[in-house]
Amino acid sequence: MKEAISDLTNNPSYAKIWHWIKLISITGTAQVAVQAIGFISGILVIRLLPTHEYALYTLANTMLGTMTTLADGGISTGVMAKGGKVWQDKQRLGEVLSTGFNLRKKFAVGSLCVALPILVYLLHHHDASWTMSVLIVLSLIPSFFASLSGTLLEIAPKLHQQVAPLQKIQVGVALSRLALLSLSIFTFPITFIAILSAGFPQLWANRQIRKISSAFADMGQPVNLTDQKDILFMVKRLLPESIYYCISGQLTIWLISIYGSTSGVAQAGALGRLPVAMTLFTVLFGSLVLPVFSRTPGIKAIVVQQYLKIQAGLVLLGIGIVGGVVIFSGPILSVLGPQYTSLTSELIIMMVGSTIGFIATSAFFLSSSRGWVMNPAISITVSIAATIIGVSIIDVSTLKGIFWLNIFTSIVHLVMHVAYGIHRIVTLKNDAN
Structure with missing residues (x-):
C-alpha cells in the first residue's frame, strides 16, 4: 500500500494535477473572499448613496475603466507576451517591466487629457455642481495611477505562478476598502468619498506587490529599446481596438447617460454590480x-x-x-x-x-x-x-x-x-x- 502511494506521489502526472489543484484552491478561495467582500462593499454603496449620487458614482467608475484602458493601450499584454519568453531571466524580465512602466507613464498623461474633460461634461450633464465634478475627478486620480502600476507589477509573480502572495494582498485590499467605506459612507454618503475609500488601499497593495516582484525581476534595470520596439508593435495593433472597446465596452452606460435618465444610469450601475x-x-x-x-x-x-x-x-x-x-x-x-x-x-x-x-x-x-x-x-x-x-x-x-x-x-x-x-x-x- 505504501509503495502504491509512493509511486502515485512520485508520478509526474500526479504532481502536475496536484499543483493545479493547489493553485486553483488558493486562487479560488481567495477570490471568493475578495469578491464577497467587494460585493458587500458594492451593496453598501448602492444602498447608502442617494440615487443621484450613485448615478454620478457609476459614471466616475465607468470613466476610470476607460482611462485605465487608454493608458494601458496594450502595454500590459505586450509585457506579458515578452515576459513569457524571458520569465526565467531576472535581469531580462526586469528590463521588460521597466520598459513597460516607462511607456505607461507617457500613455497615462494622454489618457487623462482625453478622459477627464468628457467625465466633467457627463457629470455636469447629470446635474453635478462644478465643485462636485472637480472633487470627483480629483478622487479618481489615486485609483487611476494605482491600478496602472498594479497590473504591471503582478506580471512577474503570475509568470512564476506565485499566486498565493498576490491573493493575500487582494484579500487585504478588499477588507481595507470595506473598512474605509464603512467608516466614511455612513457619515458622508457622497460620491467622491466613496471613490477615495475604494482607491487608497490599492496604493498600499502596490508596495507589497513590488516586494514580491523584486524576487523574480530586477526592477532597477534600464529601459530596453528592443523590448520597447516589440511592445510598441503590439500597442500599435492593440491601441485602436482598446480605444474602440473604451466606447463599446461601456456602451450601456454611455447610451443611458446620454439618452436616458439619471435613474436609468443608477439602474445600469446597480445591475452591473x-x-x-x-x-x-x-x-x-x-x-x-x-x-x-x-x-x-x-x-x-x-x-x-x-x-x-x-x-x-x-x-x-x-x-x-x-x-x-x-x-x-x-x-x-x-x-x-x-x-x-x-x-x-x-x-x-x-x-x-x-x-x-x-x-x-x-x-x-x-x-x-x-x-x-x-x-x-x-x-x-x-x-x-x-x-x-x-x-x-x-x-x-x-x-x-x-x-x-x-x-x-x-x-x-x-x-x-x-x-x-x-x-x-x-x-x-x-x-x-
Whole structure:
C-alpha cells in the first residue's frame, strides 16, 4: 500500500494535477473572499448613496475603466507576451517591466487629457455642481495611477505562478476598502468619498506587490529599446481596438447617460454590480490560465490541445453562470433594494451578454498572450459594423434593448476572436512563439 502511494506521489502526472489543484484552491478561495467582500462593499454603496449620487458614482467608475484602458493601450499584454519568453531571466524580465512602466507613464498623461474633460461634461450633464465634478475627478486620480502600476507589477509573480502572495494582498485590499467605506459612507454618503475609500488601499497593495516582484525581476534595470520596439508593435495593433472597446465596452452606460435618465444610469450601475462570478473567473483566468498559455511551447499539437480545452471550459462555465442567475434572479435582485426588484428580465439578459463577452474577451487575450494580434482595421471594422447593424434592428431606447444589443455584438466578437485564434494555431510553425 505504501509503495502504491509512493509511486502515485512520485508520478509526474500526479504532481502536475496536484499543483493545479493547489493553485486553483488558493486562487479560488481567495477570490471568493475578495469578491464577497467587494460585493458587500458594492451593496453598501448602492444602498447608502442617494440615487443621484450613485448615478454620478457609476459614471466616475465607468470613466476610470476607460482611462485605465487608454493608458494601458496594450502595454500590459505586450509585457506579458515578452515576459513569457524571458520569465526565467531576472535581469531580462526586469528590463521588460521597466520598459513597460516607462511607456505607461507617457500613455497615462494622454489618457487623462482625453478622459477627464468628457467625465466633467457627463457629470455636469447629470446635474453635478462644478465643485462636485472637480472633487470627483480629483478622487479618481489615486485609483487611476494605482491600478496602472498594479497590473504591471503582478506580471512577474503570475509568470512564476506565485499566486498565493498576490491573493493575500487582494484579500487585504478588499477588507481595507470595506473598512474605509464603512467608516466614511455612513457619515458622508457622497460620491467622491466613496471613490477615495475604494482607491487608497490599492496604493498600499502596490508596495507589497513590488516586494514580491523584486524576487523574480530586477526592477532597477534600464529601459530596453528592443523590448520597447516589440511592445510598441503590439500597442500599435492593440491601441485602436482598446480605444474602440473604451466606447463599446461601456456602451450601456454611455447610451443611458446620454439618452436616458439619471435613474436609468443608477439602474445600469446597480445591475452591473451583480456579475460577481464574472470578475472571479476573469481573475482566475488572468492569474492561472493566461500565463501558462503564454509559456506553452510553440508546438502546434500542444498549443491546439490547450486552446480547445480552455475554450470548452469557458463555454461550460458560462452555461453554469447563466443557469444560476435564472434560478436565483429573485433573491439576487432583492439584495440591491426595493427600487431594483422589478428588473428580472433585464438581469438575465445582461448576464447572458456578460457571459458571452467574457468568453470573447478571454479568446482575445489567449491570442494576444502569445503575441498574436489581429489587424485592428479588421477587428474594429467588424465591431463597428456589428454595432451599426445591432442598433438598426434593436430598440436601444430602453435598458433591456441595450442589453440585447450587448448580446448581439458579443456574439460577433466571440466568433471573430475564436476564428482568429484557430487561424493562428493552424498556421503555427513548430518551435515558434
